[in-house]
Amino acid sequence: MSDSKAIFLKDAAVNAADGDQRAFIRKALGGYYTNRDLQKARYRDWERARDAASLAKWSAVNDLANVLEKFTANFERNGGVVHWARDAAEARAIILKIAEDAKAKAIVKSKCMTSEEIHLNDALEKAGYGVVESDLGEFIQQLRGEAPYHFVFPCMHVKREAISELFTKHLGTAPTDSPEELTMIARRHLRQLYVDADIGITGANFLVAETGQISITENEGNARLTAALPRIHIALSGIEKVVNKLDDLSVLLPMLATAGAGQPMTCYNTLYSGPRKKGECDGPEEFHIVLLDNARTRLLADPEQRDALHCIRCGACLNVCPIFKNIGGLAYGTTYQGPIGSVITPHLRGLKQWNHLSGASSLCGACTDACPVRIDLHHHLLHNRRNAAKESPTLFDRVFHHGFNFVIKRPWLFATGGRIFRATLPLLQKLPLPYMGAGMKTRDLPKAPSQSFRDQWKHQNV
Amino acid sequence: MSDARSDIFARIREALKVKAPKPHLKTDANPGKTSEVAKPWLPDGGETADASLAILSEQLAKLKAVLIRVPDQAAAVKAVAELASSKNWKKVAYHGHDLLRPVASGLSCETWEADATFDKQRLEGCDAGITTCESIVAQLGAILVSSATSGGRALSVLPHVHVVVAEASQVVPDLGSALALAKARHGDQMPSMLSFITGPSRTGDIERILVLGAHGPKELYLVLVG
Structure with missing residues (x-):
């Protein structure tokens, strides 16, 4: 039995037996279901809109070389610098080099799961940089010293009392049980950090080939500030995030918000093309993008499961998954939790050590129904089981x-x-x-x- | 050793030698244009200007953004002045634009044309930021600002309140129209930032309970002229 499997089985058993925690998670998701259904009802045909979203991603992923070439040419024309990383170590080295060249001290980050994937914070902290996560949920998880529980709602498992205690301990603030006051504590604490930081690191939700822009989706405004105030902006993205046309976002942005958070659009959907332009009063002097493979091409090479690269990381499949709701996000031990994580992790990290996640499913298909880009999630779990039995059958x-x-x-x-x-x-x-x-x-x-x-x-x- | 770029491209080309089936799409629309294909399936943005305005007004209310409709420029100046005094703003930053200079002159508190002499520390101390916008998306209640038309990147997000002054003619039905308009206006010289703002900044990170004003503005006002 692989180590990751042993840990998974133990954590899953403990968490599934914790009725209080399970009830807390179900309650937290209750509002999401209501809002998601209200927003979905505004679509005149959600099912066919899913087809359109799926096709937009299919067209880019199945022509990835050409679309990426176009994106990078336009990104450079806009004045940005493109870096390529075959794996996590290369991506970390590139970002460390940029920080070193800039003689940076303080780094502010907005939410970026790809940076979790490459363990960027550890590397930056070891090299002596101060790194602060600015997304509220990520900020809380950083203080807790814990990985995100859910790749869209990072601290959804933490009760307000625990957050209050955490802030008292680290920030010296008075205890409170009001989510609003807790949010304001983080707001006040982080504002000066944006102003003082030398480097802002963000992720990217979409890379637009046609215009060389990157698109960042968020609700809090922390990514906006991260890309506005520091001298240098570094975006880290997987190579599969590319889309052909700016127009494709007319479907993808609203569907991402509706599927992921039950919103018509998230508060801020921002397109960046290059550093500060002539005549603009603010914005970074340098804009870098680090494009990461890290085994995505291995998934690309499997035509049966290639559509898993269409994922726009909305988290809808986690929110409806009976396994996720019962065992929680941390038990997976992966960067990406829930059904999509169970599908792609064996490709990214090795089928032999991670095939147990293929069994983390009731095969009910709720994930496949929830996916706005129609990834055939529960069948892919079966495909992984079959592949594992073929590749390295157990006794x-x-x-x-x-x-x-x-x-x-x-x-x-x-x-x-x-x-x-x-x-x-x-x-x-x-x-x-x-x-x-x-x-x-x-x-x-x-x-x-x-x-x-x-x-x-x-x-x-x- | 070959470089990372060529290695990754070689892997991609090798991987794509085997094709994956194309998703099926039941439509007669031009398959090249996503927004055109998906228009009848997405949320309605209104077929007429009046219909769009009605949808916009409903969406903004749901987002807890405040829509103030005024007949003319003079009324816009008055509306913002009233807002400033009722909210007791002490320092207001604004984007240097012909539509906004009279608005700033109408305020009795300290005002500052932020993009003329940008200073991030000073901006951090402002109560409100006043900007124009590129367009307004009725379908979603989203306001498109840009570094070109909204005094740079920070003015529309760093102050605690954001006020947008716009003409009613800037309302477009849907997201596809707003993106097409931005492309037509700027061509291959896009502003370095284009941002769709959909309501005041918010978070649900603590127990999935909605709180407004996470890092960006807690309040968002759209003053629509005409």
Whole structure:
């Protein structure tokens, strides 16, 4: 058993047994469901809008080389600098070099899951830079020293009392149980940090090939400030975030907001093309983009699951997933939690160590229904299971499959086996069956039928 | 060793040798233009100017942004002055624009043309920022500001209150129209920042409870002339 699997099974069991926490998560998501449905109802045809969003992403991902070439040419024409990183280490080295060249001291970041993926904060802090997460949820998680619980709602599992205690401990503020006051504490604390920072690091939700702009979606205004006040702006993005046309955003931006947060649009959807232009009064002097592969091309090479690269990171699949709601986001041990994380992590980090996530699903398909870009999520979990069994079958896989193969090709053996099983089933029901796994703790074996299906079929004389 | 760029491109080209099936799209519209294809499926932005204004007004109310409709420029000056005194603003920054200079002159508090002598520390101390905008999207209640038409990047987001003064003719039905208009206006010389502002800044990060004014403005006013 891989380490990641052992940790997953332990955490999942503990969290699923924590009824209070589960109720808290369900309550937190309650408002989301209401708002999402209200906003979806404003679409004249949500299902067909999903087709359009899916096609916009398909067109870019399936022509990725050309679209990326176009994007980078236009990005450079706008005065930006393009960097390429094959993996996490290269991306970290590029950003450290920019910070070193700039003789930077303070760095402010807005929410960027790709930076979590490459463990950027650790690298920057080890190199001696002060790094502050400015998104409220990320700021709270940074103070807690914990990874995000949900890639859109990073601290949705933390109760206000705990946040109040955290702020008292780190910021010296008076305790309060008002979410508004807690938000204002963070607001006051961070404002001067934007003004003082030398470098602002953001992610990117979309890279627009046609215009060389990057699009950033947020609600708080922290990304706006991060890209406005520091001297240098660095955006870190996966190579799959590209779209062909500016016009594609007319579908993708509203659908991202509606699926992800139940909003018509998020508060700020901002397009950046280059550093401060001549005649503009503010904005950074330098604008860099770091384009990261980090095994995305491995996923691209699988045409069956290539659509997983269409993901716009809205988080809708997490919000509806019965597994996510029961085991929570931290148990996954991945940068991307929930169904999309379970699909892509085995590609990004290795199927052998991460195939257990393919089982973190009831195969109910709620994720696939929720996805605004129609990623076939629950089938991809099945595809990963199949691929894992093919790639590195476990002893059980081999014995069971060979055995099954042997028996099923010999009808007399199958029938005899069935008779023996039916006869011994009452006995089996009396035995403790720990080797049957967790499922047997809460379920009984069914009663054996008196006849096999084949006999029943024969006697009906159909 | 080859460089990262060519390596990544080589991986992409190799990966794409096997094709993936194209998503099916049931429409007669020009398949090249996403907004045109999806228009009948997306939220309505209104077919006439009046319909768009009605949708806009409803959307802004839901977003907790305040719409102030005034008949002319003089009334806009008066409306902003009343707002400033009722909210007790002491320092107001504004974008140097012909539509806004009379508005600033009408205020009795300290005013400052932020893009003429930009100073981020001074801007941080302002109670309100007044800007124009590129366009207003009725469909979503979104106001498109840019570094060119809104006094740079920070003026519309750093002060605690954001006031937008615009002409009613700047209202467009939907997002696709606003993007097309920006492209037609700026061509390949886009302002370095274009930002759709949809209501005052907000967060739900604490227990998914809505709080306005996370990092950006807590209040957003749209003064619409005409």
